[in-house]
Amino acid sequence: MNKIRIGIVGYGNLGRGVEKAIKQNSDMELVKIFTRRDPKSLGEGFDLVSNANLYKNDIDVMVMCGGSATDLPVQVPSMAELFNTVDSFDTHAKIPEYFEKVNKSAKENNNLSIISAGWDPGLFSLNRVLMDSVLPEGKTYTFWGKGVSQGHSDAIRRIDGVLDAKQYTIPVDKALLSVRNGEMKDFSTREKHTRLCFVVAEDGADKERIEQEIKNMPNYFSDYDTTVNFITLEELKRDHSGLPHGGFVIRSGLTGEETKQKMEFQLELGSNPEFTSSVLVCCARAVYKMREKGQTGAISMLDIPVSMFSPLSDEELRAKYL
Amino acid sequence: MNKIRIGIVGYGNLGRGVEKAIKQNSDMELVKIFTRRDPKSLGEGFDLVSNANLYKNDIDVMVMCGGSATDLPVQVPSMAELFNTVDSFDTHAKIPEYFEKVNKSAKENNNLSIISAGWDPGLFSLNRVLMDSVLPEGKTYTFWGKGVSQGHSDAIRRIDGVLDAKQYTIPVDKALLSVRNGEMKDFSTREKHTRLCFVVAEDGADKERIEQEIKNMPNYFSDYDTTVNFITLEELKRDHSGLPHGGFVIRSGLTGEETKQKMEFQLELGSNPEFTSSVLVCCARAVYKMREKGQTGAISMLDIPVSMFSPLSDEELRAKYL
Numbered sequence: 223m224n225k226i227r228i229g230i231v232g233y234g235n236l237g238r239g240v241e242k243a244i245k246q247n248s249d250m251e252l253v254k255i256f257t258r259r260d261p262k263s264l265g266e267g268f269d270l271v272s273n274a275n276l277y278k279n280d281i282d283v284m285v286m287c288g289g290s291a292t293d294l295p296v297q298v299p300s301m302a303e304l305f306n307t308v309d310s311f312d313t314h315a316k317i318p319e320y321f322e323k324v325n326k327s328a329k330e331n332n333n334l335s336i337i338s339a340g341w342d343p344g345l346f347s348l349n350r351v352l353m354d355s356v357l358p359e360g361k362t363y364t365f366w367g368k369g370v371s372q373g374h375s376d377a378i379r380r381i382d383g384v385l386d387a388k389q390y391t392i393p394v395d396k397a398l399l400s401v402r403n404g405e406m407k408d409f410s411t412r413e414k415h416t417r418l419c420f421v422v423a424e425d426g427a428d429k430e431r432i433e434q435e436i437k438n439m440p441n442y443f444s445d446y447d448t449t450v451n452f453i454t455l456e457e458l459k460r461d462h463s464g465l466p467h468g469g470f471v472i473r474s475g476l477t478g479e480e481t482k483q484k485m486e487f488q489l490e491l492g493s494n495p496e497f498t499s500s501v502l503v504c505c506a507r508a509v510y511k512m513r514e515k516g517q518t519g520a521i522s523m524l525d526i527p528v529s530m531f532s533p534l535s536d537e538e539l540r541a542k543y544l
Numbered sequence: 545m546n547k548i549r550i551g552i553v554g555y556g557n558l559g560r561g562v563e564k565a566i567k568q569n570s571d572m573e574l575v576k577i578f579t580r581r582d583p584k585s586l587g588e589g590f591d592l593v594s595n596a597n598l599y600k601n602d603i604d605v606m607v608m609c610g611g612s613a614t615d616l617p618v619q620v621p622s623m624a625e626l627f628n629t630v631d632s633f634d635t636h637a638k639i640p641e642y643f644e645k646v647n648k649s650a651k652e653n654n655n656l657s658i659i660s661a662g663w664d665p666g667l668f669s670l671n672r673v674l675m676d677s678v679l680p681e682g683k684t685y686t687f688w689g690k691g692v693s694q695g696h697s698d699a700i701r702r703i704d705g706v707l708d709a710k711q712y713t714i715p716v717d718k719a720l721l722s723v724r725n726g727e728m729k730d731f732s733t734r735e736k737h738t739r740l741c742f743v744v745a746e747d748g749a750d751k752e753r754i755e756q757e758i759k760n761m762p763n764y765f766s767d768y769d770t771t772v773n774f775i776t777l778e779e780l781k782r783d784h785s786g787l788p789h790g791g792f793v794i795r796s797g798l799t800g801e802e803t804k805q806k807m808e809f810q811l812e813l814g815s816n817p818e819f820t821s822s823v824l825v826c827c828a829r830a831v832y833k834m835r836e837k838g839q840t841g842a843i844s845m846l847d848i849p850v851s852m853f854s855p856l857s858d859e860e861l862r863a864k865y866l
Binding site: 348488525 | 561564565568569636639640643660665667669670672673674676677678679680681790799800801803804805806807808809810811812813814815818819821822823826829844846847848849850851853854855858859861862863865866
């Protein structure tokens with residue numbers, strides 16, 4: 223059987239995770255990693271993003287590993303002219319507009335693009351739709367953490383006098399317990415998650431001011447109970463170098479005469495980027511299988527039967543998994 | 545918008561659950577319930593199964609609520625000649641053969657049939673495929689319970705001297721904890737679940753013999769640690785009249801350089817038949833939507849994109865759920 227030939231665009235945490243995940247899937251092979259850096263400095267197997275068009279006949283699916291802010295909105299519509307693509311675009315408010323652009327480009331060029339894959343958006347979205355569909359009367363809750371939020375860590379790093387920082391998002395036990403008990407309450411932002419920050423300050427920096435700037439930062443921290451701990455750079459490197467994450471999607475619902483039903487999906491991730499990469503890689507398989515069946519345009523994980531994620535045939539899946 | 549017109553075949557726990565679930569879904573309407581009993585004794589809205597062919601133009605999807613042992617293998621291939629169908633066939637070893645029969649019948653008559661829907665097979669199967677696809681290196685575990693196993697309760701009832709009985713399947717905490725800790729051990733049947741029985745004996749029956757017969761029953765109990773409690777009929781009715789169930793699908797896996805990742809799906813069900821019915825009803829919507837797109841033959845929940853389960857449009861799902 224021919225292997226699915228994969229290309230990677232972008233070689234940060236996500237791209238490196240995809241490179242590792244491909245090695246775990248024997249039906250795939252990595253053809254090339256495309257980067258904006260000098261490919262020679264990275265060794266064999268790399269080429270410039272601007273040379274990707276030379277590989278049109280050698281790559282079945284391009285896994286797009288750039289950032290949602292500036293990379294993906296430009297790169298994906300352009301790559302979708304040449305390749306089937308998978309990406310993890312996660313700027314929620316812009317997804318409909320992004321979808322339209324990628325859909326047009328992919329459709330016009332007979333390619334298939336999976337947008338906004340990963341775990342949220344992605345596996346969590348899939349579970350929210352599934353749960354709401356099975357139990358139409360009820361409430362669905364999403365909790366994130368315990369895990370490192372890169373966006374929030376970056377926001378702290380931009381504060382004057384901060385050398386480095388890590389921010390953990392932590393679900394509030396009391397709220398989680400209430401949801402699991404089927405109480406179906408409404409929670410404020412503050413009641414659902416707390417934020418825990420580890421900050422390395424510059425020598426002589428005003429820690430009191432830094433702490434206040436963090437706690438009062440709109441959108442990022444001001445709606446949460448936030449704890450700020452100042453630590454040394456050594457402590458940060460020793461104790462907070464990982465990128466763990468995870469979370470919960472829980473639906474509490476009622477059937478019949480007020481019968482309580484509960485569905486829950488959980489992730490506990492040692493590495494957020496490596497897990498997201500693993501999702502992208504099984505989406506690359508899905509895009510390949512669905513394109514073979516004739517599908518083109520843009521889709522999300524909501525549009526993919528789970529059998530498409532698997533290397534097994536429909537017969538094997540029915541016999542082993544049903 | 546036209547409502548999806550549903551028929552129900554079989555009016556036991558499952559059929560009654562489907563009847564209730566349809567009321568929770570405003571895009572559906574119940575046309576008729578088909579039964580082998582005298583329909584007049586049940587009131588308006590019922591007809592004989594043998595009259596189902598008269599409703600060919602009035603029903604979009606027939607939800608098949610008979611038993612897997614004798615009803616479904618006969619009824620579904622025959623109903624699939626006239627209607628799109630959904631069923632919960634769960635005799636695992638016979639699924640491939642059952643699939644072939646239903647597929648042939650549905651395909652030849654341009655209908656679509658979803659087989660083996662529910663939660664296991666069904667939602668649990670879907671999660672097992674999804675988890676194994678995302679994390680190819682790892683181990684997937686399924687635990688059932690705490691919940692009532694109807695098959696095991698029936699087996700006890702067949703013992704001489706037993707008036708009535710309820711059997712609970714209970715996951716062993718130690719095994720569940722080990723799995724959640726990512727230890728990836730292998731477990732014997734006995735190490736994963738225990739069986740708890742509440743038995744009402746006839747006056748003067750030999751309870752010691754009954755207990756031994758239960759504990760030594762091959763396939764059902766002999767491979768498990770089984771506890772037998774004798775109680776009165778009043779106690780059974782008061783404390784054990786519900787049909788709760790649930791369970792866990794957990795995958796512990798590794799990515800990159802031995803990074804631990806864990807995915808988990810849980811159900812905690814106040815009523816097993818009502819929940820299964822709710823799954824069947826959202827599968828009825830999926831069968832309707834997929835048939836509209838031209839699909840025919842037999843499929844399982846593994847072949848259905850989650851967007852098909854939802855009453856919302858693709859645009860609404862992208863905007864609200866991604």
